[in-house]
Amino acid sequence: MAEQEAKNHSWGMAIDLDRCTGCEACVAACHAENNLPVSTPDSAAKGRTFHWIRVDRYYEGEFPDVKVKYMPVLCQQCDDAPCEPVCPVHATYQNAEGLNAQVYNRCVGTRYCANNCPYTVRFFNWFEPEWPEPLQLQHNPDVSIRPAGVIEKCTFCVQRIKRAKLDAMHDGRPLADGDVKPACVQSCPAEAMVFGDLNDPSSKVAALARSGRATRLMEELGTRPKVFYLERGA
Amino acid sequence: MATLAEIPHSDVRTDLWRPLSQFSVRYWTLVTLCSLTVAAALAAWGYQIYRGLGIAGYNRPVFWAFYETDFVFWIGISHAGTLISAILRLAGARWRKPVTRAAEAITVFCLMIGALIPLIHLGRVWRFYWLIPYPNERLIWPNFRSPLVWDMTAIFTYLTGSVLYLYLPLIPDLAELASHSRDWRRHLYRLLAIGWVGSDRQWHALEIAMKLMAGIVLCIAVSVHTVVSWDFSMAIVPMWHSTIFGPYFVVGAIFSGIAALVLVMAGLRHFLHLEEYLQPLHFDNLGKLLLLMSLLWFYFTMAEQLTVWYGNDPGEYAVFQSRIYGNFAPLFWTMVFCNFVLPFALLGIKRLRNITTIGICGVTVLIGMWIERFLIIVNPLRQPRLAAAWGTYAPTWVELLITGGTFAAMVLLYLIFVRIFPVIAIWEYNDAAHG
Numbered sequence A: 001m002a003e004q005e006a007k008n009h010s011w012g013m014a015i016d017l018d019r020c021t022g023c024e025a026c027v028a029a030c031h032a033e034n035n036l037p038v039s040t041p042d043s044a045a046k047g048r049t050f051h052w053i054r055v056d057r058y059y060e061g062e063f064p065d066v067k068v069k070y071m072p073v074l075c076q077q078c079d080d081a082p083c084e085p086v087c088p089v090h091a092t093y094q095n096a097e098g099l100n101a102q103v104y105n106r107c108v109g110t111r112y113c114a115n116n117c118p119y120t121v122r123f124f125n126w127f128e129p130e131w132p133e134p135l136q137l138q139h140n141p142d143v144s145i146r147p148a149g150v151i152e153k154c155t156f157c158v159q160r161i162k163r164a165k166l167d168a169m170h171d172g173r174p175l176a177d178g179d180v181k182p183a184c185v186q187s188c189p190a191e192a193m194v195f196g197d198l199n200d201p202s203s204k205v206a207a208l209a210r211s212g213r214a215t216r217l218m219e220e221l222g223t224r225p226k227v228f229y230l231e232r233g234a
Numbered sequence B: 001m002a003t004l005a006e007i008p009h010s011d012v013r014t015d016l017w018r019p020l021s022q023f024s025v026r027y028w029t030l031v032t033l034c035s036l037t038v039a040a041a042l043a044a045w046g047y048q049i050y051r052g053l054g055i056a057g058y059n060r061p062v063f064w065a066f067y068e069t070d071f072v073f074w075i076g077i078s079h080a081g082t083l084i085s086a087i088l089r090l091a092g093a094r095w096r097k098p099v100t101r102a103a104e105a106i107t108v109f110c111l112m113i114g115a116l117i118p119l120i121h122l123g124r125v126w127r128f129y130w131l132i133p134y135p136n137e138r139l140i141w142p143n144f145r146s147p148l149v150w151d152m153t154a155i156f157t158y159l160t161g162s163v164l165y166l167y168l169p170l171i172p173d174l175a176e177l178a179s180h181s182r183d184w185r186r187h188l189y190r191l192l193a194i195g196w197v198g199s200d201r202q203w204h205a206l207e208i209a210m211k212l213m214a215g216i217v218l219c220i221a222v223s224v225h226t227v228v229s230w231d232f233s234m235a236i237v238p239m240w241h242s243t244i245f246g247p248y249f250v251v252g253a254i255f256s257g258i259a260a261l262v263l264v265m266a267g268l269r270h271f272l273h274l275e276e277y278l279q280p281l282h283f284d285n286l287g288k289l290l291l292l293m294s295l296l297w298f299y300f301t302m303a304e305q306l307t308v309w310y311g312n313d314p315g316e317y318a319v320f321q322s323r324i325y326g327n328f329a330p331l332f333w334t335m336v337f338c339n340f341v342l343p344f345a346l347l348g349i350k351r352l353r354n355i356t357t358i359g360i361c362g363v364t365v366l367i368g369m370w371i372e373r374f375l376i377i378v379n380p381l382r383q384p385r386l387a388a389a390w391g392t393y394a395p396t397w398v399e400l401l402i403t404g405g406t407f408a409a410m411v412l413l414y415l416i417f418v419r420i421f422p423v424i425a426i427w428e429y430n431d432a433a434h435g
Helices: A002-006 A025-033 A041-045 A112-116 A158-171 A183-187 A204-210 B002-006 B009-021 B025-051 B066-077 B079-091 B094-121 B125-131 B147-178 B183-192 B200-233 B245-271 B280-311 B314-325 B329-348 B355-381 B397-420
Strands: A011-016 A053-060 A067-074 A092-094 A100-102 A122-124 A151-153 A193-197 A227-230
Touching (some): A011 A204, A025 A053, A025 A183, A100 A151, A112 A122, A183 A193, A193 A204, A204 A227, B009 B147, B009 B397, B025 B397, B066 B079, B066 B094, B066 B245, B066 B355, B079 B094, B079 B147, B079 B245, B094 B125, B094 B147, B094 B280, B094 B397, B125 B147, B147 B183, B147 B200, B200 B245, B245 B280, B280 B314, B280 B329, B314 B329, B314 B355, B329 B355
Parallel strands (some): A011 A227
Antiparallel strands (some): A011 A193, A053 A067, A092 A100
């Protein structure tokens, strides 16, 4: 944990599974914010959809007495990310704020990282991205369009983190908890998601991560994820 | 074995030089067919570069499939040459004489094809040189922690070593050919013979060089396929992350290598009329070797499945059940039949072991070993740890064409080789020449 403390920030997220209704507003917001190509029935059938955040469904019980449980899964921004060491060209690496960064320009497209991600949250650009009219007019200018042949993934909306830091610097104040809100967090109507700095002990996300309800997805693999799932109540 | 030494040197020369000057219609037809297939495969690759990797059948989560299978397959077969010829050379087995060069040529050509496939699989092949550690003003190096960088290093080392290992024993033959041929061949042979006159000093140096290279390529060959296996076993994908993969891959590689060698030898024997040189004895010996590798392969396969079944880890068990009685079961059991059941019966029963049955086993083992690599790569990938991300995979025409192209390229390279170089070391039959 020493290296984590040396960082200025360690961005993390808490997702309350009791609050998640599975509405997928986070998925839609992420698409709009991060210039993700629109998925079509054809691309879905081929297993080539782009969802930096997806909502996994788990079914409990037998029909008709079925309970559906939802779990939003995005890049877990692991501190010991299995995707990083396998990249032959350093296209993916851990940045100074604990983000698992992907350098699109450096990526040569071996897709090894995507194989080695236990959460399967890395996406490959099989073709040049296309948008049906008029969606190409609503691109977010803060986010680059990824070319064919490279891997892409959730960035924790790094462009929003940068904007918030610049705004704070401009106003001459330290970055406050809640200043940064990734698109998924901002759009969640149930307020199931909380984003913040795990290095700041007074932040909401750090408190939730310390709470008895917090677990991490497949942490037994030693990946040290920075997304905390708050377990369901009994 | 003694019969080989009895063929007079002049006859050997006539027999083995004959293919260099005789061209049949059948030969040109085969060359044309293979060239067309290779051209079509290259065109498909060009189209894939132009459009994007999406025209192949890949998806999420199956990010690796056909090309990677081809890659492991061809690198595997490359173990035919070096390993077999180096082991036999170091062991001083006299029956190896007519076998070694044919085997070493397989190695070189398979490696050339195998080394090309990682380029075909890249998303942005025009940036492939970023994997090479070259000095640059930005001081950016490849990631030496990545198994892919180890892999590239290992394969280029192997290619360099095996080209030298093929070339060294060719030198005396090239010098002899240079003094007996005209036109462009004379220049080619003389250039490649690098001033060989057959003096005692040269023979002595050549013997030492060949022994040294045999030892070196033996070590490289074992390490190369271990490193290839690490592309998978270093990853934490269920059923990839396994300590058995290193030796398992080396055994599989030698297994498929011998199968390929048997087929090539049967082809040479038939088409170049080398019945006197490639005798039933050679096939019988290689058949026994193939049987031994089949048993070893079965032992490793069984050990892998048994430990996974007993361990009952959910991630691994999902893959296990799908290959034993799920979606991949037909492929798995075909593989077991091709690699173990059939060779065990045909090669294990002495009465059934002849050139035809050994050739049949060569074909089935190649099929079985291709399936083995496909199962190793695709089966775990399509069932990642989170069941919500499970997927499926089917190849498109692009992968099929390019895979077919690699086989055609192999045949084509071999066809060209046998018309330029004698496929059996002639000088080895001339005991007077080198004492």
